Amino acid sequence: MILFNWPWGDLQPHTYDFIMSDFAWEFALRSSKGEAKSAQAQYKVMSLAEIKDLPVLDLCAENAVHWMWATNPMLPQAIEVMKAQGFEYKTAGTWLKTTVHGKISFGTGYILRSSSEPFLIGTRGNPKTSKSVRSGFTGLAREHSRKPEEAYRAAERLMPRARRLELFSRTNRPGWDHFGDETGKFEVAA
Template sequence: MTTAPPLRPELEAPALPHIDGGFKTVLADPPWRFANRTGKVAPEHRRLDRYSTMSLEAIQDIPVADVLADNAHLYLWVPNALLPEGLAVMEAWGFRYVSNVVWAKRRKDGGPDGRGVGFYFRNVTELLLFGVRGRMRTLAPARSQVNMIETRKREHSRKPDEQYDLIEECSPGPFLELFARHPRDGWTLWGDESDAEVSPRGRSHKGYAGGPILAPVLAPRERMTPAAKHKVAERLRSEYEAGTSIRDIAHQTGYSIARVRTLLSSVDTPLRPRGRH
């Protein structure tokens, strides 16, 4: 693939951390460089300034294999358009591809989030490639773990926090995160924005807070099980107590105002006077 030159000088990557015995699980979200740098497609576009990018060769040259245990797992985020590059990086780092986890980006009502970009399709998914070095199976909880994360989008390029729970359940530590931009207890972090005192570049936009789906899509007369109803009602109560109006909750979920009020009442939510937020 032909890629564009960097918009700012490409800095030499800092040394990777080392630990005795090597890291057994690596999570990486490389700053991929796209050929097209216009509008929302370009992470390093000067107008947006989300983050600096690296060439494929520079990412491949990071000596990840030098800090690994003999048997290790890799979780590698890759944009849909750069799948071949992701596989090439996985091989360069000493892993073989075996599977993937799909991040399905959802609205609060559970439908696909149509704010994605793409020249051929509007992307509402992203891939987390899974690779193995040596011979090491996933841990026992992985036997019942589906290869999908369904949650709401975060600010540009930020991946769902749910990834950490999945990885920690399915793969052994010690854990290393490459190109980290947000702190995480129990992980060794590496990257130019990994320090807790550094604020990641790029603006956060309303509606990109991530988190679970607020409520499932229901047909007009469809009923939920008591357990599901209670879980949804608790979520709606949290949203309501955070200041969202019943009308806005109804809009976000696709539920009628009457259904929202009934669900809130079922968990003893003190309702504000009508007409007031």
């Protein structure tokens, strides 16, 4: 029985060994030129305070990993979120975005043009993880905020027997539970 305002629908508390989250960060635009490419133009976003208040830890088993996608300009805020949600920050990794031709992508950005996306790894308790997963990988940049298949393969290698959840997911994939407004928006790549 859930005794408080549970924001996670049918998801059960204290269930997941591994959570991958892609929060709908509200991003401060520095000019109107980037407005059409912004997160706000793609989907409903959340304030930093709203994200910090999400009870993600309540979804976790006693020993769990939280893989949290972030953005380079908002890394300090992402670390704040991880701590506010009750996770102990452990390390970070990077997705180097590539084009369909195998070249490094050339995105928008502040000072530097973005060609990568960071993720933070935090823990609750002492989860057992593989020691063979690298902190960086290359992967195809696709639709706005869509993550590469390489990320999911890395996550599955990191904790092969984990009960996995993707928060704010856009793709329903076998072996994972999903939550978010856009769940099922994209097909799993073959």
